[in-house]
Amino acid sequence: MKGTLHPKHVRRRLGAVSTTTAPALVDQVDEVPPLRTLIPLGLQHVLAMYAGAVAVPFVVGGALIAAGKLTSADLSLLINADLFIAGIASIIQSVGFWRFGVRLPMMQGCTFAAVGPMIAIGTGPNGSAAAIYGAVIACGAFMLIAAPFFSMLVRFFPPLVTGTVILLIGLSLLDVAGGWIADNSTKGAPVLFVAFAFGTLVLIVLIERFAPTVLARLSILLGLVIGTIVAIPFGLTEWGTLGDEPWFGISLPFQFGAPVFQPAAIVTMIIVGLVIMTETTGDMIAIGEIVGKPITRQRLADGLRADGLSTILGGVFNTFPYTAFAQNVGLVGLTGVRSRYVATFAGGVLVVLGLVPKLGGVVAGLPIAVLGGAGVALFGTVAASGIRTLTKVRFNNSNILVVALAIGVGMLPTVYPTIYDRFPSWFQTIFDSGISAGAITAVVLNLLLNSRRRQAQFDSGDDLAAYDASRGAQTSASSPLPGSTGAVSEPLEAEHP
Numbered sequence: 001m002k003g004t005l006h007p008k009h010v011r012r013r014l015g016a017v018s019t020t021t022a023p024a025l026v027d028q029v030d031e032v033p034p035l036r037t038l039i040p041l042g043l044q045h046v047l048a049m050y051a052g053a054v055a056v057p058f059v060v061g062g063a064l065i066a067a068g069k070l071t072s073a074d075l076s077l078l079i080n081a082d083l084f085i086a087g088i089a090s091i092i093q094s095v096g097f098w099r100f101g102v103r104l105p106m107m108q109g110c111t112f113a114a115v116g117p118m119i120a121i122g123t124g125p126n127g128s129a130a131a132i133y134g135a136v137i138a139c140g141a142f143m144l145i146a147a148p149f150f151s152m153l154v155r156f157f158p159p160l161v162t163g164t165v166i167l168l169i170g171l172s173l174l175d176v177a178g179g180w181i182a183d184n185s186t187k188g189a190p191v192l193f194v195a196f197a198f199g200t201l202v203l204i205v206l207i208e209r210f211a212p213t214v215l216a217r218l219s220i221l222l223g224l225v226i227g228t229i230v231a232i233p234f235g236l237t238e239w240g241t242l243g244d245e246p247w248f249g250i251s252l253p254f255q256f257g258a259p260v261f262q263p264a265a266i267v268t269m270i271i272v273g274l275v276i277m278t279e280t281t282g283d284m285i286a287i288g289e290i291v292g293k294p295i296t297r298q299r300l301a302d303g304l305r306a307d308g309l310s311t312i313l314g315g316v317f318n319t320f321p322y323t324a325f326a327q328n329v330g331l332v333g334l335t336g337v338r339s340r341y342v343a344t345f346a347g348g349v350l351v352v353l354g355l356v357p358k359l360g361g362v363v364a365g366l367p368i369a370v371l372g373g374a375g376v377a378l379f380g381t382v383a384a385s386g387i388r389t390l391t392k393v394r395f396n397n398s399n400i401l402v403v404a405l406a407i408g409v410g411m412l413p414t415v416y417p418t419i420y421d422r423f424p425s426w427f428q429t430i431f432d433s434g435i436s437a438g439a440i441t442a443v444v445l446n447l448l449l450n451s452r453r454r455q456a457q458f459d460s461g462d463d464l465a466a467y468d469a470s471r472g473a474q475t476s477a478s479s480p481l482p483g484s485t486g487a488v489s490e491p492l493e494a495e496h497p
Helices: 007-013 035-066 073-095 112-123 129-157 158-180 191-210 219-234 263-290 297-316 326-335 338-357 357-364 368-390 397-415 426-433 434-449 452-459 471-475
Strands: 108-110 322-324
Touching: 035 073, 035 108, 035 112, 035 219, 035 326, 035 338, 035 368, 073 108, 073 297, 073 322, 073 338, 108 297, 112 129, 112 263, 129 263, 129 297, 129 434, 158 191, 158 263, 158 322, 158 326, 158 368, 158 397, 158 434, 191 219, 219 326, 219 368, 263 297, 263 322, 263 326, 263 368, 263 426, 263 434, 297 322, 322 326, 326 368, 397 434, 426 434
Parallel strands: none
Antiparallel strands: 108 322
């Protein structure tokens, strides 16, 4: 018949080739971008996380210096050690070996959940840096052992729970971005800082809208660079002490003496380890959703083992517990670049920054207000990813209650940071982290409100939300999305990469 293509030509039109000669397609996550793309994308990840990465050693080191446990000269050593191990941890997580590493584009940094407990351990009557590092090593060992058992909990993270946790991660981190814009002032943000933060946001939007695709993927990096250049005449960069920084320095193992293992400190840090594992689970699920690689039980266990190993290395090399950085999860969602080797390159840059303090000083001197503007975009993207996951859920009254209460409980420490100050330290360790508090709330409420009997009632249309009920029989007759009721997910098969 005229106009009909021979099957051979159809295959040619569709790009099909013989299965015996066609090379295997490379998944975008495993694809190695060319250097002209890899370098700027990796630098973008470093700039997005740098301020958060150095914050933990800066705060903990400052407290130990004030308590007379360390000297001012030790602060730069803590920061360099943190960057060095953060780079190694990011490489382990993204490249992976044996049963270590989630093999996704994730960046690692010191967790904020450990700041309070570590300060308490280091500044107490018998406190010292060595006591902190002994507890950190024990925490890492616990995470390493507990990883395969904790990974079994992934079945308790259906879309209802994961979407809520991802949304909560983004909302909680907006507090960090606000702190950058206000320069952590309690008297409000300087007008100039707000102007630069929103100017950076406008730049990012304009680049996304009008720049070629290659440059649009670098919108955060270009916004930071252009914002920094404009900020130089206003004196917002902090490069005054750059000349005093050495060109080379390395953190030796046990720089502050052999680790001291105090039982109370170890128990405290093990609780922190559980919080870290909960947060990391949320971040891994989030990045899996973004790149189209659902997190299996095996993959989650591998990622948690990597966290445990990195935390042990942190205790050995004079730094702190490590976890995934959510701002970089948001960056992956914003740029659409899924390659894990971008995170690998960024990890290599962090290692270099840890070995060359002068380069680290250049990055540290970036205007904090410009970083705040970029942070609004990054953290907002994380929250939007959570909303996208929640679109898979068909909401009834029970599911609405799960989301509402989890976000409410999770946001309390963010909007009122001193709310749990009168509670025991172990309670504060868990619930001062809005992410872990919200995740625990979401899991428990989902188990309580989404039993099999409740699911059957929902499927029959007898338990409609107010919005669904207003649509009448059409809604009740519609079938729910598969697996979207919020119930416990079916056990996942182990994945062997």
